[in-house]
Amino acid sequence: MRKPxxxxxxxxxxxxxxxxxxxxxxxxxxxxxxxxMLSNGQGCWSDxxxxxxxxxxxxxxxxxxINYLRPDLKRGAFCPQEEDLIIHLHxxxxxxxxxxxxxxxxxxxxxxxxxxxxxxxxxxxxxxxxPTCSSLNNSDSISExxxxxxxxxxxxxxxxxxxxxxxxxxxxxxxxxxMPYPSMVxxxxxxxxxxxxxxxxxxxxxxPPTWLTTTQxxxxxxxxxxxxxxxxxxxxxxxxxxxxxxxxxxxxNNSCFNNTAGEKNHGQxxxxxxxxxxxxxxxxxxxxxxxxxxxxxxxxxxxxxISSFPNFLDNFHC
DNA sequence: AAAATGTACAACCGCTGTAAC
DNA sequence: AGTTACAGCGGTTGTACATTT
Numbered sequence: 001m002r003k004p005x006x007x008x009x010x011x012x013x014x015x016x017x018x019x020x021x022x023x024x025x026x027x028x029x030x031x032x033x034x035x036x037m038l039s040n041g042q043g044c045w046s047d048x049x050x051x052x053x054x055x056x057x058x059x060x061x062x063x064x065x066i067n068y069l070r071p072d073l074k075r076g077a078f079c080p081q082e083e084d085l086i087i088h089l090h091x092x093x094x095x096x097x098x099x100x101x102x103x104x105x106x107x108x109x110x111x112x113x114x115x116x117x118x119x120x121x122x123x124x125x126x127x128x129x130x131p132t133c134s135s136l137n138n139s140d141s142i143s144e145x146x147x148x149x150x151x152x153x154x155x156x157x158x159x160x161x162x163x164x165x166x167x168x169x170x171x172x173x174x175x176x177x178x179m180p181y182p183s184m185v186x187x188x189x190x191x192x193x194x195x196x197x198x199x200x201x202x203x204x205x206x207x208p209p210t211w212l213t214t215t216q217x218x219x220x221x222x223x224x225x226x227x228x229x230x231x232x233x234x235x236x237x238x239x240x241x242x243x244x245x246x247x248x249x250x251x252x253n254n255s256c257f258n259n260t261a262g263e264k265n266h267g268q269x270x271x272x273x274x275x276x277x278x279x280x281x282x283x284x285x286x287x288x289x290x291x292x293x294x295x296x297x298x299x300x301x302x303x304x305x306i307s308s309f310p311n312f313l314d315n316f317h318c
Numbered sequence: 319a320a321a322a323t324g325t326a327c328a329a330c331c332g333c334t335g336t337a338a339c
Numbered sequence: 340a341g342t343t344a345c346a347g348c349g350g351t352t353g354t355a356c357a358t359t360t
Binding site: 110111118119 | 325326327328329330331
């Protein structure tokens, strides 16, 4: 724990105006905010700052609470499962840290961002010669050459040459946060459970999500329990491999996407079609040229659907 | 032992989107 | 329609601590 810093010279009272504090939070400030939040709950942050007796702006209080004081934060080192998930998600989402964080319970976007920038990025750089699962899709080390990674294959592509399920993919993005892989597309069998044996035991009866009844769960004996219960029904679970234009031309029915991907039982069961999971059932949605609008329909819809994947790290105890 | 350098991470800044007025 | 306040996000900076020279 770092020592709190003393007030900078401009932090005192000035002409009856209370100057707002900046910089590191002192334990006293933390305690004030924590007490206030626990007894009053969340509200308007500027009010919270005022009512809690903090000489901080609401924004600062919000950040402190979200990134540090929140009781549900995990903190501590990232476990390998988390690392791999971050890498996976980053390969899909790019620098959308909040969305990545949403899939890692107890972790904040700031924490993940820092971890990525300080550790993972560097590590991936150094492991490009011997890539592993944890070295995929390094946005800073993408080679111009096609390469295999063991899990997926990254191809340099012409942005107009890739068609995914009838939806073309372009690397151009109008989003302020551009995807990190210009001119690259990962043709990869997306594996939402990188540390789960690929031969998930998806057979047998549905087991209720363990989080409904217990905090215990996890991966063991070939089973994975997420909040989806069991993913898939009768065979190995695998999401469809992304296809090139040519491949799709030969498979206009997209039959590989029609596999039932999951079943969830919250009193009643329902099936989730893989194509629906990815928002791909809507044929007029295209990733093509300007129409790849990450941050607009395609990406948001995609991520909405990806968000329906289990929070499987809930079940890891790192 | 001291200075220089590197690392990790907390916090700030600027921007965008949204709601209320 | 314009303005304001606020929440949220991602990029960046600042700083304490660790390691190396």
